Amino acid sequence: MSPTPSAILLLSGGLDSYTAGAIAAAEGFRLFALTVRYGQTHAQEIEASRRAAQALRVERHVELDLDLRDIARSALTGASAVPLDRDVATADDIPSTYVPARNTIFLSLALAWAETVGASDIVIGVNALDYSGYPDCRPEYIEAFERMGRLATAAGVHGSPLRIHAPLQHMSKADIIRRGVALGLDYGLTHSCYAPTDEGRPCGRCDSCQLRARGFAEAGVPDPALDRQ
Numbered sequence: 001m002s003p004t005p006s007a008i009l010l011l012s013g014g015l016d017s018y019t020a021g022a023i024a025a026a027e028g029f030r031l032f033a034l035t036v037r038y039g040q041t042h043a044q045e046i047e048a049s050r051r052a053a054q055a056l057r058v059e060r061h062v063e064l065d066l067d068l069r070d071i072a073r074s075a076l077t078g079a080s081a082v083p084l085d086r087d088v089a090t091a092d093d094i095p096s097t098y099v100p101a102r103n104t105i106f107l108s109l110a111l112a113w114a115e116t117v118g119a120s121d122i123v124i125g126v127n128a129l130d131y132s133g134y135p136d137c138r139p140e141y142i143e144a145f146e147r148m149g150r151l152a153t154a155a156g157v158h159g160s161p162l163r164i165h166a167p168l169q170h171m172s173k174a175d176i177i178r179r180g181v182a183l184g185l186d187y188g189l190t191h192s193c194y195a196p197t198d199e200g201r202p203c204g205r206c207d208s209c210q211l212r213a214r215g216f217a218e219a220g221v222p223d224p225a226l227d228r229q
Contacts, residue, residue, distance in 0.1 A: 007121035007165070008110040009033045009058065013048030015190045015212065016125035016168055019151055019180040021056045023167045026183060032117055033058040034110055038102065039069035039077040044200050046053030048191035059183045064109065074099040075194070082195040084205040094133045095207060097194055103136035107145050111162065115155050122149075123165045129172050142166050173215025181221060202226075 007029040009021045033056070035062040046063065048165055053061035073079035075096040083096060103126065108123045126137040135141065142164055149162035156162055168176050168218050180187060192212045193202035202225070216223040 004028065004030045005121065006030045006059070006117055006119035007123050007155065008114045008117075008119055009123045010106050010110055010125070011035050011049045011052060011055075011058075011221045012125070013045035013050075013052055013190060014125070014192045014208075015187050016127055016176060017049075018056070018125075018185060018187075019176050019183075020123050020125035020165070020167055021052070021058075022180060022183045022185055024121075024165060026055055029121065029123070031056060031058040031123070032119065033061040034106075034113060035061065035063045036106055036109065037063060037065050037067075037068045038072075038105075039117070041076065041078045042196050042200075044193070044196050048189060051091070051189040055186065066105070068099065068102070068105070068107070072100040072102065072105075072169070082088060082203075082206050083192040084195065084203065086207055086210075088207050088210050092133065094135065097207065098134050101136070101188065103134075103141070104145070107149075107164070110215065111149050111153065111182070114162065115153055120160050121163045123167075125168055126166050127168045127176070128170060139166075139169055142169070152171055156217050167226060172218070173211055174218035175213050177219040177221065181219070186224060192225075 007024055009031045011017045011033040025031055033053045037046060069077045075082045076099055078094050114122055128138055146162055146164045150156035192208045193205040194208050195203045
């Protein structure tokens with residue numbers, strides 16, 4: 001019997017990374033979850049990542065402190081207000097919620113941990129269809145990082161090439177939700193909002209809230225996170 005393969009899961013606490021992790025688990029991977037406290041303006045997604053990690057029964061969940069506020073200014077790190085009420089269906093700009101180089105930094109951290117635990121695989125919940133215009137969510141970016149990872153690591157040099165799994169990349173938000181529901185996921189554990197209220201409730205107006213609401217509406221299922229407010 002071959003050993004169970006291990007994978008590093010970048011886990012934000014949102015529904016995308018939760019679903020990506022569940023897909024990887026269903027494919028037989030033993031998961032090591034990495035959540036980064038990078039200077040976000042709120043803690044709800046960190047708390048959600050803990051719930052998701054427990055539900056996914058990960059081998060280990062690391063919460064890493066790496067404050068990016070001084071070098072990666074973004075609305076998500078408090079440099080400006082989170083934009084509300086944008087028409088995300090027609091917007092084609094890179095919004096102020098883009099955190100410079102965030103996925104590159106996160107994937108690099110995951111790459112280091114992967115070598116440490118002997119994993120050849122990294123799982124990330126990026127999506128190229130229903131997303132907010134971030135350049136580091138595109139398929140060509142993921143492919144380029146995977147190539148770099150093979151060149152930059154001892155494991156790659158020794159014949160264990162890195163693989164990056166982005167199973168949601170070409171799925172709509174509705175399709176992601178349908179897949180998660182089929183896997184039995186409780187999306188009430190997750191948090192997506194960029195600008196939650198002081199009580200931790202989603203604002204319903206930021207890009208992420210709009211994309212989530214549209215996804216659940218198109219999937220034809222209620223969002224359980226709203227029932228728990």
